[in-house]
Amino acid sequence: MRHALCLVEDATETASGTHWAQNPYPGVYSATPRTGHQNEPTPWPTRCNGPVTAPPDDCLARNEWICGEYLSTRRHILVDAVGQHLQLTAISVLIGLAIALPLAVVARRWGWAAGPVLAVTTILYTIPSLAMFSLLLPVYGLSATLVVAGLVLYSLTLLVRNILAGLRAVPEETRQAARGMGYGPIRLLLTVELPLALPAAMAGLRIATVSAVSLVTVGAIVGFGGLGNLIYAGMNTYFKAQVLTASVLCVVIAIVADLLLLLVQRLITPWTRAVRG
């Protein structure tokens, strides 16, 4: 009986737009952590705070870690956050790849370029993510571009190192054989060296992608953190179900992305399987 009543009230409240659905993404210049009560409603009794009923006795009200109710009522918030998370990750890794590939090829072709390229990317990688995003603030302001730029710089390091290692591992005899067959430098690079560097490059791509999925969460500081936004909001309101669900989803995204890339790697490098038997 009480549940039926709650559902009705819930519907009217949502329709009048006064509740949690309004602002799923805080984070932009929000108040100090652990004190935020302002815009963020408490996750529990507001759903059903009519004069007639006591707070509902469901897992949201009890603020439990695992809560099916949370999944069903906040589904669209979760889907939006996952979408943003995937978008930020994919764009950053792809841009990183587009920059890393030429850099690695240049560093391989002209030996003197390898030192500076590796040194700069290593320095970039040493800078903590929060500081990196903050250093980019004057350039990009509070935008998704800022998060993407930061992530590109991180994936750049991992990709350049691995692609370069892959190119360097191409046996000299193979290269000479190709030259003997009349291959020019471009054809040698595209049809011999790059395919042979693929396993190492894909390993780098997998590490870069997994790292990017986890680093996107720090983007919550500027309000573009995908699932990190939910974690940040959940921290300010002590909303356990939201923090746990978003965290688990992050790990799931990382694992699925890693497995997908592994699958792609196996599909595009069939010869490595043949060797192993």
Added chain:
Amino acid sequence: MNTLTDAWHWLTDSAHWSGDDGIWHRLAQHLVLTVVCLVISCLIALPVALVLGHLGKGGALAVNISNIGRAVPTFAVLVLLLLTPIGKWGEGPTVVALVLFAVPPLLTNAYVGMREVDRDVVRAARGMGMTGSQMLFRVELPLSLPLLMNGVRIAAVQLVATATIAALAGGGGLGRIITAGFNLANTAQVVAGAVLVAVFALLVEGVFEVAERLAPRWARGVR
């Protein structure tokens, strides 16, 4: 450029260096957190890695734990710990999260270092009648030192980064200057804090680089 000048002015203002929210205090917090957690992580990870590496067991775990550590977002772990009873102990969540993220690189590198010691050398040591612990401390450990130290270096850099993110979840350290800057919408302070953190991280990396250069030849990594 204007922001950079503002950040410079923020940094050179002596009022920002003193007090509980001052740079010196935050720097000390950051340094203490990093060093203490590095020592704790080494005490946990290295004995386990050395024993596993000596026995040649648990390799899959020791190698894969790094990959798992990479997939788990630092920020998520910090917030999860904050909401558990550990969150009531002040810096508790920060310390636990820092140790959790420093252990995987230590464990993996030390284990791989132990396993990459030339098997012939180990057999020769056994042939000379060395006991297990003699082999471990006189042969395997010295030979695996370069990779082991590389793990310590990666862990230290990771600790500095994690301690910075801890500020998002209410922890201490230099990251607090950045988060405070965000809350005040003060871009100059955000950039100044970020510069401090970046310089600190590069200094930590630099210390290890110098230590490696000064180390005797046999202990130097071939990288």
